[in-house]
Amino acid sequence: MELILVTGTGTDAGKTYVAAQIATQCRGNGHRVGVYKPVASGCAEETDQQGHTQRLATDATELWQAAGNPKDIDWVCPQRFLAPLAPDLAARQEGSSVNEATLVDGAKRWIGHCDCLIIEGAGGLMSPISDRWLNLDFFRNLETEMQQHVSARSIVLVSENRLGVIHDVLSTLLVAKQNELPVQTVVLSNTTPHGALARQSNLTQLQDWMAKQGHHQANVLELGYGGDLPGSAIHAL
Ligand SMILES: Nc1ncnc2c1ncn2[C@@H]1O[C@H](COP(=O)(O)OP(=O)(O)OP(=O)(O)O)[C@@H](O)[C@H]1O
Ligand SMILES: C[C@H](N)[C@@H](CCCCCC(=O)O)NC(=O)O
Ligand SMILES: [Mg+2]
Structure with a gap:
Protein backbone atom coordinates (compact mmCIF):
# COMPACT_ATOMS: atom_id res chain seq x y z
CA MET A 1 0.00 0.00 0.00
CA GLU A 2 1.16 3.51 -0.79
CA LEU A 3 0.84 6.13 1.95
CA ILE A 4 0.39 9.81 1.13
CA LEU A 5 0.56 12.17 4.11
CA VAL A 6 -0.92 15.60 3.48
CA THR A 7 0.16 18.20 5.98
CA GLY A 8 0.16 21.97 6.08
CA THR A 9 1.88 25.08 7.32
CA GLY A 10 -1.30 25.64 9.32
CA THR A 11 -5.05 25.49 9.21
CA ASP A 12 -7.07 26.65 6.17
CA ALA A 13 -4.03 26.08 3.99
CA GLY A 14 -5.80 24.00 1.33
CA LYS A 15 -4.97 20.49 2.65
CA THR A 16 -8.43 19.05 2.08
CA TYR A 17 -8.64 20.64 -1.37
CA VAL A 18 -5.30 19.10 -2.34
CA ALA A 19 -5.91 15.73 -0.65
CA ALA A 20 -9.26 15.44 -2.44
CA GLN A 21 -7.58 16.14 -5.76
CA ILE A 22 -4.98 13.48 -5.11
CA ALA A 23 -7.76 11.04 -4.20
CA THR A 24 -9.72 11.78 -7.37
CA GLN A 25 -6.68 11.40 -9.58
CA CYS A 26 -5.49 8.19 -7.91
CA ARG A 27 -8.96 6.78 -8.36
CA GLY A 28 -8.91 7.87 -12.00
CA ASN A 29 -5.64 5.96 -12.38
CA GLY A 30 -7.47 2.80 -11.34
CA HIS A 31 -6.30 2.57 -7.72
CA ARG A 32 -8.46 1.64 -4.75
CA VAL A 33 -8.22 4.77 -2.62
CA GLY A 34 -8.60 5.08 1.14
CA VAL A 35 -8.84 8.45 2.85
CA TYR A 36 -8.28 9.19 6.51
CA LYS A 37 -8.71 12.26 8.69
CA PRO A 38 -7.58 10.91 12.07
CA VAL A 39 -9.48 13.49 14.09
CA ALA A 40 -11.60 16.47 13.13
CA SER A 41 -12.51 19.50 15.20
CA GLY A 42 -14.94 22.27 14.31
CA CYS A 43 -17.57 19.67 13.37
CA ALA A 44 -21.27 20.42 13.03
CA GLU A 45 -24.01 18.46 14.78
CA GLU A 46 -27.13 17.35 12.91
CA THR A 47 -30.28 15.67 14.20
CA ASP A 48 -32.45 13.70 11.75
CA GLN A 49 -36.23 13.24 11.88
CA GLN A 50 -35.84 10.13 14.03
CA GLY A 51 -33.95 12.18 16.59
CA HIS A 52 -30.57 10.57 15.82
CA THR A 53 -27.74 13.03 16.22
CA GLN A 54 -24.59 12.78 14.18
CA ARG A 55 -21.46 14.84 13.80
CA LEU A 56 -20.45 16.06 10.39
CA ALA A 57 -16.82 16.67 9.54
CA THR A 58 -16.77 18.51 6.21
CA ASP A 59 -13.17 17.44 5.56
CA ALA A 60 -14.10 13.79 5.96
CA THR A 61 -17.13 14.10 3.69
CA GLU A 62 -15.11 15.86 1.00
CA LEU A 63 -12.33 13.29 1.12
CA TRP A 64 -14.75 10.38 1.18
CA GLN A 65 -16.59 11.63 -1.91
CA ALA A 66 -13.34 12.28 -3.76
CA ALA A 67 -12.24 8.73 -3.02
CA GLY A 68 -15.50 7.32 -4.39
CA ASN A 69 -17.26 6.73 -1.03
CA PRO A 70 -15.16 3.78 0.20
CA LYS A 71 -16.33 2.09 3.45
CA ASP A 72 -18.13 4.65 5.61
CA ILE A 73 -17.51 7.99 7.26
CA ASP A 74 -16.37 6.39 10.55
CA TRP A 75 -13.56 4.70 8.62
CA VAL A 76 -12.62 8.11 7.22
CA CYS A 77 -12.84 10.01 10.49
CA PRO A 78 -13.45 8.06 13.70
CA GLN A 79 -13.01 10.96 16.12
CA ARG A 80 -15.04 14.13 15.66
CA PHE A 81 -15.29 17.08 18.02
CA LEU A 82 -17.34 20.25 17.92
CA ALA A 83 -15.23 23.22 18.96
CA PRO A 84 -13.17 24.92 16.24
CA LEU A 85 -9.98 24.49 18.23
CA ALA A 86 -7.00 22.17 18.10
CA PRO A 87 -8.41 18.65 18.57
CA ASP A 88 -6.95 18.08 22.05
CA LEU A 89 -8.64 21.21 23.35
CA ALA A 90 -11.87 20.63 21.41
CA ALA A 91 -12.09 17.18 23.02
CA ARG A 92 -11.34 18.55 26.49
CA GLN A 93 -14.19 21.04 26.13
CA GLU A 94 -16.53 18.05 25.89
CA GLY A 95 -14.96 16.33 28.89
CA SER A 96 -13.27 13.90 26.51
CA SER A 97 -9.85 13.35 24.95
CA VAL A 98 -8.41 12.30 21.62
CA ASN A 99 -7.64 8.59 21.74
CA GLU A 100 -4.10 8.10 20.40
CA ALA A 101 -4.51 4.36 19.87
CA THR A 102 -7.59 5.06 17.74
CA LEU A 103 -5.64 7.63 15.69
CA VAL A 104 -3.20 4.91 14.67
CA ASP A 105 -5.63 1.96 14.54
CA GLY A 106 -7.96 3.96 12.28
CA ALA A 107 -5.17 4.16 9.70
CA LYS A 108 -4.16 0.50 10.10
CA ARG A 109 -7.77 -0.49 9.53
CA TRP A 110 -7.37 0.49 5.85
CA ILE A 111 -4.56 -2.04 5.30
CA GLY A 112 -5.74 -4.51 2.66
CA HIS A 113 -8.70 -2.33 1.73
CA CYS A 114 -6.93 0.18 -0.52
CA ASP A 115 -3.86 0.53 -2.74
CA CYS A 116 -3.30 4.12 -1.72
CA LEU A 117 -4.14 5.67 1.64
CA ILE A 118 -4.28 9.48 1.77
CA ILE A 119 -4.09 10.95 5.27
CA GLU A 120 -4.86 14.58 6.07
CA GLY A 121 -3.68 15.85 9.45
CA ALA A 122 -5.44 18.50 11.53
CA GLY A 123 -3.92 21.96 11.30
CA GLY A 124 -0.21 22.24 10.54
CA LEU A 125 2.69 19.82 11.02
CA MET A 126 3.34 21.29 14.47
CA SER A 127 -0.29 21.68 15.53
CA PRO A 128 -1.39 19.50 18.45
CA ILE A 129 -3.49 16.48 17.52
CA SER A 130 -3.88 14.91 20.99
CA ASP A 131 -2.76 15.67 24.54
CA ARG A 132 0.74 14.30 23.87
CA TRP A 133 1.17 14.44 20.11
CA LEU A 134 1.69 17.07 17.47
CA MET A 146 2.58 0.56 9.38
CA GLN A 147 6.12 0.06 8.06
CA GLN A 148 5.62 -3.56 6.96
CA HIS A 149 2.54 -2.74 4.92
CA VAL A 150 3.72 0.42 3.21
CA SER A 151 5.56 0.14 -0.13
CA ALA A 152 6.06 3.88 -0.63
CA ARG A 153 5.47 6.94 1.45
CA SER A 154 5.13 10.55 0.28
CA ILE A 155 4.63 13.74 2.20
CA VAL A 156 2.85 16.72 0.68
CA LEU A 157 3.08 20.11 2.39
CA VAL A 158 0.29 22.56 1.56
CA SER A 159 0.38 26.26 2.22
CA GLU A 160 -1.98 29.05 1.31
CA ASN A 161 -0.28 31.20 -1.33
CA ARG A 162 0.00 34.50 0.53
CA LEU A 163 2.55 36.91 1.93
CA GLY A 164 4.43 35.07 4.68
CA VAL A 165 4.59 31.74 2.92
CA ILE A 166 8.37 31.72 2.58
CA HIS A 167 8.86 31.67 6.32
CA ASP A 168 6.06 29.18 6.90
CA VAL A 169 7.22 26.71 4.27
CA LEU A 170 10.94 26.88 5.08
CA SER A 171 10.39 26.43 8.81
CA THR A 172 7.98 23.54 8.28
CA LEU A 173 10.38 21.85 5.84
CA LEU A 174 13.15 22.17 8.40
CA VAL A 175 11.12 20.64 11.19
CA ALA A 176 9.93 17.88 8.85
CA LYS A 177 13.50 17.05 7.86
CA GLN A 178 14.69 17.06 11.47
CA ASN A 179 11.97 14.56 12.26
CA GLU A 180 12.79 12.28 9.32
CA LEU A 181 9.65 13.24 7.49
CA PRO A 182 11.10 14.63 4.24
CA VAL A 183 8.57 16.47 2.10
CA GLN A 184 8.37 15.54 -1.62
CA THR A 185 5.95 18.18 -2.80
CA VAL A 186 5.10 21.67 -1.59
CA VAL A 187 1.81 23.04 -2.92
CA LEU A 188 1.10 26.78 -2.81
CA SER A 189 -2.65 26.90 -3.03
CA ASN A 190 -4.53 29.98 -4.17
CA THR A 191 -7.46 29.64 -1.80
CA THR A 192 -9.13 32.85 -3.03
CA PRO A 193 -9.47 34.29 -6.55
CA HIS A 194 -7.32 37.32 -5.78
CA GLY A 195 -4.49 37.76 -3.31
CA ALA A 196 -1.44 39.67 -2.21
CA LEU A 197 1.25 40.93 -4.60
CA ALA A 198 3.53 38.24 -3.17
CA ARG A 199 1.51 35.56 -4.94
CA GLN A 200 3.29 36.42 -8.17
CA SER A 201 6.77 35.85 -6.75
CA ASN A 202 6.24 33.20 -4.04
CA LEU A 203 6.85 30.24 -6.34
CA THR A 204 10.19 31.39 -7.71
CA GLN A 205 11.32 32.78 -4.35
CA LEU A 206 10.58 29.49 -2.68
CA GLN A 207 12.31 27.46 -5.39
CA ASP A 208 15.36 29.60 -4.81
CA TRP A 209 15.26 29.50 -1.01
CA MET A 210 14.45 25.81 -0.80
CA ALA A 211 17.56 25.11 -2.88
CA LYS A 212 19.69 27.44 -0.74
CA GLN A 213 18.40 25.73 2.40
CA GLY A 214 19.24 22.28 1.03
CA HIS A 215 15.72 20.99 0.45
CA HIS A 216 16.70 19.42 -2.85
CA GLN A 217 14.31 16.48 -2.52
CA ALA A 218 11.23 18.71 -2.56
CA ASN A 219 9.43 20.19 -5.56
CA VAL A 220 7.23 23.22 -5.22
CA LEU A 221 4.24 24.02 -7.39
CA GLU A 222 1.46 26.57 -7.42
CA LEU A 223 -2.16 25.51 -7.56
CA GLY A 224 -4.44 28.11 -9.12
CA TYR A 225 -7.77 29.09 -7.61
CA GLY A 226 -10.22 26.36 -8.61
CA GLY A 227 -7.34 24.62 -10.39
CA ASP A 228 -6.34 20.98 -10.69
CA LEU A 229 -3.05 19.46 -9.60
CA PRO A 230 -1.08 18.44 -12.69
CA GLY A 231 -0.96 14.70 -13.29
CA SER A 232 2.85 14.91 -13.17
CA ALA A 233 2.62 16.01 -9.51
CA ILE A 234 0.60 12.91 -8.67
CA HIS A 235 3.03 10.64 -10.55
CA ALA A 236 5.91 12.17 -8.60
CA LEU A 237 4.37 11.05 -5.29
N1 LIG B 1 -6.70 25.94 -5.10
C1 LIG B 1 -7.87 26.25 -4.55
N2 LIG B 1 -8.87 26.74 -5.31
C2 LIG B 1 -10.08 27.08 -4.79
N3 LIG B 1 -10.36 26.98 -3.48
C3 LIG B 1 -9.40 26.50 -2.66
C4 LIG B 1 -8.12 26.11 -3.15
N4 LIG B 1 -7.38 25.68 -2.10
C5 LIG B 1 -8.15 25.79 -1.02
N5 LIG B 1 -9.36 26.28 -1.35
C6 LIG B 1 -10.48 26.61 -0.43
O1 LIG B 1 -9.91 27.28 0.70
C7 LIG B 1 -10.57 26.87 1.90
C8 LIG B 1 -9.54 26.25 2.85
O2 LIG B 1 -9.04 25.07 2.23
P1 LIG B 1 -9.06 23.66 2.97
O3 LIG B 1 -10.37 23.42 3.64
O4 LIG B 1 -8.63 22.66 1.95
O5 LIG B 1 -7.94 23.92 4.07
P2 LIG B 1 -7.36 22.89 5.15
O6 LIG B 1 -5.91 23.12 5.21
O7 LIG B 1 -7.82 21.53 4.81
O8 LIG B 1 -8.04 23.41 6.50
P3 LIG B 1 -8.22 22.59 7.89
O9 LIG B 1 -7.08 22.97 8.75
O10 LIG B 1 -9.54 23.09 8.41
O11 LIG B 1 -8.24 21.13 7.59
C9 LIG B 1 -11.68 25.91 1.46
O12 LIG B 1 -12.87 26.61 1.30
C10 LIG B 1 -11.16 25.38 0.11
O13 LIG B 1 -12.19 24.92 -0.75
C1 LIG C 1 -10.57 23.69 13.42
C2 LIG C 1 -9.56 23.51 12.30
N1 LIG C 1 -10.29 23.34 11.07
C3 LIG C 1 -8.61 22.30 12.53
C4 LIG C 1 -7.76 22.45 13.77
C5 LIG C 1 -6.67 23.49 13.61
C6 LIG C 1 -5.84 23.61 14.84
C7 LIG C 1 -4.68 24.56 14.73
C8 LIG C 1 -3.98 24.73 16.03
C9 LIG C 1 -2.73 25.56 15.94
O1 LIG C 1 -1.78 25.22 15.23
O2 LIG C 1 -2.67 26.61 16.59
N2 LIG C 1 -9.39 21.10 12.66
C10 LIG C 1 -9.40 20.10 11.73
O3 LIG C 1 -8.62 20.12 10.77
O4 LIG C 1 -10.23 19.16 11.92
MG1 LIG D 1 -8.94 20.20 5.95
Whole structure:
Protein backbone atom coordinates (compact mmCIF):
# COMPACT_ATOMS: atom_id res chain seq x y z
CA MET A 1 0.00 0.00 0.00
CA GLU A 2 1.16 3.51 -0.79
CA LEU A 3 0.84 6.13 1.95
CA ILE A 4 0.39 9.81 1.13
CA LEU A 5 0.56 12.17 4.11
CA VAL A 6 -0.92 15.60 3.48
CA THR A 7 0.16 18.20 5.98
CA GLY A 8 0.16 21.97 6.08
CA THR A 9 1.88 25.08 7.32
CA GLY A 10 -1.30 25.64 9.32
CA THR A 11 -5.05 25.49 9.21
CA ASP A 12 -7.07 26.65 6.17
CA ALA A 13 -4.03 26.08 3.99
CA GLY A 14 -5.80 24.00 1.33
CA LYS A 15 -4.97 20.49 2.65
CA THR A 16 -8.43 19.05 2.08
CA TYR A 17 -8.64 20.64 -1.37
CA VAL A 18 -5.30 19.10 -2.34
CA ALA A 19 -5.91 15.73 -0.65
CA ALA A 20 -9.26 15.44 -2.44
CA GLN A 21 -7.58 16.14 -5.76
CA ILE A 22 -4.98 13.48 -5.11
CA ALA A 23 -7.76 11.04 -4.20
CA THR A 24 -9.72 11.78 -7.37
CA GLN A 25 -6.68 11.40 -9.58
CA CYS A 26 -5.49 8.19 -7.91
CA ARG A 27 -8.96 6.78 -8.36
CA GLY A 28 -8.91 7.87 -12.00
CA ASN A 29 -5.64 5.96 -12.38
CA GLY A 30 -7.47 2.80 -11.34
CA HIS A 31 -6.30 2.57 -7.72
CA ARG A 32 -8.46 1.64 -4.75
CA VAL A 33 -8.22 4.77 -2.62
CA GLY A 34 -8.60 5.08 1.14
CA VAL A 35 -8.84 8.45 2.85
CA TYR A 36 -8.28 9.19 6.51
CA LYS A 37 -8.71 12.26 8.69
CA PRO A 38 -7.58 10.91 12.07
CA VAL A 39 -9.48 13.49 14.09
CA ALA A 40 -11.60 16.47 13.13
CA SER A 41 -12.51 19.50 15.20
CA GLY A 42 -14.94 22.27 14.31
CA CYS A 43 -17.57 19.67 13.37
CA ALA A 44 -21.27 20.42 13.03
CA GLU A 45 -24.01 18.46 14.78
CA GLU A 46 -27.13 17.35 12.91
CA THR A 47 -30.28 15.67 14.20
CA ASP A 48 -32.45 13.70 11.75
CA GLN A 49 -36.23 13.24 11.88
CA GLN A 50 -35.84 10.13 14.03
CA GLY A 51 -33.95 12.18 16.59
CA HIS A 52 -30.57 10.57 15.82
CA THR A 53 -27.74 13.03 16.22
CA GLN A 54 -24.59 12.78 14.18
CA ARG A 55 -21.46 14.84 13.80
CA LEU A 56 -20.45 16.06 10.39
CA ALA A 57 -16.82 16.67 9.54
CA THR A 58 -16.77 18.51 6.21
CA ASP A 59 -13.17 17.44 5.56
CA ALA A 60 -14.10 13.79 5.96
CA THR A 61 -17.13 14.10 3.69
CA GLU A 62 -15.11 15.86 1.00
CA LEU A 63 -12.33 13.29 1.12
CA TRP A 64 -14.75 10.38 1.18
CA GLN A 65 -16.59 11.63 -1.91
CA ALA A 66 -13.34 12.28 -3.76
CA ALA A 67 -12.24 8.73 -3.02
CA GLY A 68 -15.50 7.32 -4.39
CA ASN A 69 -17.26 6.73 -1.03
CA PRO A 70 -15.16 3.78 0.20
CA LYS A 71 -16.33 2.09 3.45
CA ASP A 72 -18.13 4.65 5.61
CA ILE A 73 -17.51 7.99 7.26
CA ASP A 74 -16.37 6.39 10.55
CA TRP A 75 -13.56 4.70 8.62
CA VAL A 76 -12.62 8.11 7.22
CA CYS A 77 -12.84 10.01 10.49
CA PRO A 78 -13.45 8.06 13.70
CA GLN A 79 -13.01 10.96 16.12
CA ARG A 80 -15.04 14.13 15.66
CA PHE A 81 -15.29 17.08 18.02
CA LEU A 82 -17.34 20.25 17.92
CA ALA A 83 -15.23 23.22 18.96
CA PRO A 84 -13.17 24.92 16.24
CA LEU A 85 -9.98 24.49 18.23
CA ALA A 86 -7.00 22.17 18.10
CA PRO A 87 -8.41 18.65 18.57
CA ASP A 88 -6.95 18.08 22.05
CA LEU A 89 -8.64 21.21 23.35
CA ALA A 90 -11.87 20.63 21.41
CA ALA A 91 -12.09 17.18 23.02
CA ARG A 92 -11.34 18.55 26.49
CA GLN A 93 -14.19 21.04 26.13
CA GLU A 94 -16.53 18.05 25.89
CA GLY A 95 -14.96 16.33 28.89
CA SER A 96 -13.27 13.90 26.51
CA SER A 97 -9.85 13.35 24.95
CA VAL A 98 -8.41 12.30 21.62
CA ASN A 99 -7.64 8.59 21.74
CA GLU A 100 -4.10 8.10 20.40
CA ALA A 101 -4.51 4.36 19.87
CA THR A 102 -7.59 5.06 17.74
CA LEU A 103 -5.64 7.63 15.69
CA VAL A 104 -3.20 4.91 14.67
CA ASP A 105 -5.63 1.96 14.54
CA GLY A 106 -7.96 3.96 12.28
CA ALA A 107 -5.17 4.16 9.70
CA LYS A 108 -4.16 0.50 10.10
CA ARG A 109 -7.77 -0.49 9.53
CA TRP A 110 -7.37 0.49 5.85
CA ILE A 111 -4.56 -2.04 5.30
CA GLY A 112 -5.74 -4.51 2.66
CA HIS A 113 -8.70 -2.33 1.73
CA CYS A 114 -6.93 0.18 -0.52
CA ASP A 115 -3.86 0.53 -2.74
CA CYS A 116 -3.30 4.12 -1.72
CA LEU A 117 -4.14 5.67 1.64
CA ILE A 118 -4.28 9.48 1.77
CA ILE A 119 -4.09 10.95 5.27
CA GLU A 120 -4.86 14.58 6.07
CA GLY A 121 -3.68 15.85 9.45
CA ALA A 122 -5.44 18.50 11.53
CA GLY A 123 -3.92 21.96 11.30
CA GLY A 124 -0.21 22.24 10.54
CA LEU A 125 2.69 19.82 11.02
CA MET A 126 3.34 21.29 14.47
CA SER A 127 -0.29 21.68 15.53
CA PRO A 128 -1.39 19.50 18.45
CA ILE A 129 -3.49 16.48 17.52
CA SER A 130 -3.88 14.91 20.99
CA ASP A 131 -2.76 15.67 24.54
CA ARG A 132 0.74 14.30 23.87
CA TRP A 133 1.17 14.44 20.11
CA LEU A 134 1.69 17.07 17.47
CA ASN A 135 0.76 16.01 13.93
CA LEU A 136 4.40 15.16 13.34
CA ASP A 137 4.43 12.74 16.29
CA PHE A 138 1.35 11.05 14.90
CA PHE A 139 2.99 10.70 11.46
CA ARG A 140 6.14 9.26 13.01
CA ASN A 141 4.11 6.79 14.98
CA LEU A 142 2.30 5.70 11.84
CA GLU A 143 5.61 5.08 10.11
CA THR A 144 6.65 2.63 12.77
CA GLU A 145 3.28 0.98 13.10
CA MET A 146 2.58 0.56 9.38
CA GLN A 147 6.12 0.06 8.06
CA GLN A 148 5.62 -3.56 6.96
CA HIS A 149 2.54 -2.74 4.92
CA VAL A 150 3.72 0.42 3.21
CA SER A 151 5.56 0.14 -0.13
CA ALA A 152 6.06 3.88 -0.63
CA ARG A 153 5.47 6.94 1.45
CA SER A 154 5.13 10.55 0.28
CA ILE A 155 4.63 13.74 2.20
CA VAL A 156 2.85 16.72 0.68
CA LEU A 157 3.08 20.11 2.39
CA VAL A 158 0.29 22.56 1.56
CA SER A 159 0.38 26.26 2.22
CA GLU A 160 -1.98 29.05 1.31
CA ASN A 161 -0.28 31.20 -1.33
CA ARG A 162 0.00 34.50 0.53
CA LEU A 163 2.55 36.91 1.93
CA GLY A 164 4.43 35.07 4.68
CA VAL A 165 4.59 31.74 2.92
CA ILE A 166 8.37 31.72 2.58
CA HIS A 167 8.86 31.67 6.32
CA ASP A 168 6.06 29.18 6.90
CA VAL A 169 7.22 26.71 4.27
CA LEU A 170 10.94 26.88 5.08
CA SER A 171 10.39 26.43 8.81
CA THR A 172 7.98 23.54 8.28
CA LEU A 173 10.38 21.85 5.84
CA LEU A 174 13.15 22.17 8.40
CA VAL A 175 11.12 20.64 11.19
CA ALA A 176 9.93 17.88 8.85
CA LYS A 177 13.50 17.05 7.86
CA GLN A 178 14.69 17.06 11.47
CA ASN A 179 11.97 14.56 12.26
CA GLU A 180 12.79 12.28 9.32
CA LEU A 181 9.65 13.24 7.49
CA PRO A 182 11.10 14.63 4.24
CA VAL A 183 8.57 16.47 2.10
CA GLN A 184 8.37 15.54 -1.62
CA THR A 185 5.95 18.18 -2.80
CA VAL A 186 5.10 21.67 -1.59
CA VAL A 187 1.81 23.04 -2.92
CA LEU A 188 1.10 26.78 -2.81
CA SER A 189 -2.65 26.90 -3.03
CA ASN A 190 -4.53 29.98 -4.17
CA THR A 191 -7.46 29.64 -1.80
CA THR A 192 -9.13 32.85 -3.03
CA PRO A 193 -9.47 34.29 -6.55
CA HIS A 194 -7.32 37.32 -5.78
CA GLY A 195 -4.49 37.76 -3.31
CA ALA A 196 -1.44 39.67 -2.21
CA LEU A 197 1.25 40.93 -4.60
CA ALA A 198 3.53 38.24 -3.17
CA ARG A 199 1.51 35.56 -4.94
CA GLN A 200 3.29 36.42 -8.17
CA SER A 201 6.77 35.85 -6.75
CA ASN A 202 6.24 33.20 -4.04
CA LEU A 203 6.85 30.24 -6.34
CA THR A 204 10.19 31.39 -7.71
CA GLN A 205 11.32 32.78 -4.35
CA LEU A 206 10.58 29.49 -2.68
CA GLN A 207 12.31 27.46 -5.39
CA ASP A 208 15.36 29.60 -4.81
CA TRP A 209 15.26 29.50 -1.01
CA MET A 210 14.45 25.81 -0.80
CA ALA A 211 17.56 25.11 -2.88
CA LYS A 212 19.69 27.44 -0.74
CA GLN A 213 18.40 25.73 2.40
CA GLY A 214 19.24 22.28 1.03
CA HIS A 215 15.72 20.99 0.45
CA HIS A 216 16.70 19.42 -2.85
CA GLN A 217 14.31 16.48 -2.52
CA ALA A 218 11.23 18.71 -2.56
CA ASN A 219 9.43 20.19 -5.56
CA VAL A 220 7.23 23.22 -5.22
CA LEU A 221 4.24 24.02 -7.39
CA GLU A 222 1.46 26.57 -7.42
CA LEU A 223 -2.16 25.51 -7.56
CA GLY A 224 -4.44 28.11 -9.12
CA TYR A 225 -7.77 29.09 -7.61
CA GLY A 226 -10.22 26.36 -8.61
CA GLY A 227 -7.34 24.62 -10.39
CA ASP A 228 -6.34 20.98 -10.69
CA LEU A 229 -3.05 19.46 -9.60
CA PRO A 230 -1.08 18.44 -12.69
CA GLY A 231 -0.96 14.70 -13.29
CA SER A 232 2.85 14.91 -13.17
CA ALA A 233 2.62 16.01 -9.51
CA ILE A 234 0.60 12.91 -8.67
CA HIS A 235 3.03 10.64 -10.55
CA ALA A 236 5.91 12.17 -8.60
CA LEU A 237 4.37 11.05 -5.29
N1 LIG B 1 -6.70 25.94 -5.10
C1 LIG B 1 -7.87 26.25 -4.55
N2 LIG B 1 -8.87 26.74 -5.31
C2 LIG B 1 -10.08 27.08 -4.79
N3 LIG B 1 -10.36 26.98 -3.48
C3 LIG B 1 -9.40 26.50 -2.66
C4 LIG B 1 -8.12 26.11 -3.15
N4 LIG B 1 -7.38 25.68 -2.10
C5 LIG B 1 -8.15 25.79 -1.02
N5 LIG B 1 -9.36 26.28 -1.35
C6 LIG B 1 -10.48 26.61 -0.43
O1 LIG B 1 -9.91 27.28 0.70
C7 LIG B 1 -10.57 26.87 1.90
C8 LIG B 1 -9.54 26.25 2.85
O2 LIG B 1 -9.04 25.07 2.23
P1 LIG B 1 -9.06 23.66 2.97
O3 LIG B 1 -10.37 23.42 3.64
O4 LIG B 1 -8.63 22.66 1.95
O5 LIG B 1 -7.94 23.92 4.07
P2 LIG B 1 -7.36 22.89 5.15
O6 LIG B 1 -5.91 23.12 5.21
O7 LIG B 1 -7.82 21.53 4.81
O8 LIG B 1 -8.04 23.41 6.50
P3 LIG B 1 -8.22 22.59 7.89
O9 LIG B 1 -7.08 22.97 8.75
O10 LIG B 1 -9.54 23.09 8.41
O11 LIG B 1 -8.24 21.13 7.59
C9 LIG B 1 -11.68 25.91 1.46
O12 LIG B 1 -12.87 26.61 1.30
C10 LIG B 1 -11.16 25.38 0.11
O13 LIG B 1 -12.19 24.92 -0.75
C1 LIG C 1 -10.57 23.69 13.42
C2 LIG C 1 -9.56 23.51 12.30
N1 LIG C 1 -10.29 23.34 11.07
C3 LIG C 1 -8.61 22.30 12.53
C4 LIG C 1 -7.76 22.45 13.77
C5 LIG C 1 -6.67 23.49 13.61
C6 LIG C 1 -5.84 23.61 14.84
C7 LIG C 1 -4.68 24.56 14.73
C8 LIG C 1 -3.98 24.73 16.03
C9 LIG C 1 -2.73 25.56 15.94
O1 LIG C 1 -1.78 25.22 15.23
O2 LIG C 1 -2.67 26.61 16.59
N2 LIG C 1 -9.39 21.10 12.66
C10 LIG C 1 -9.40 20.10 11.73
O3 LIG C 1 -8.62 20.12 10.77
O4 LIG C 1 -10.23 19.16 11.92
MG1 LIG D 1 -8.94 20.20 5.95
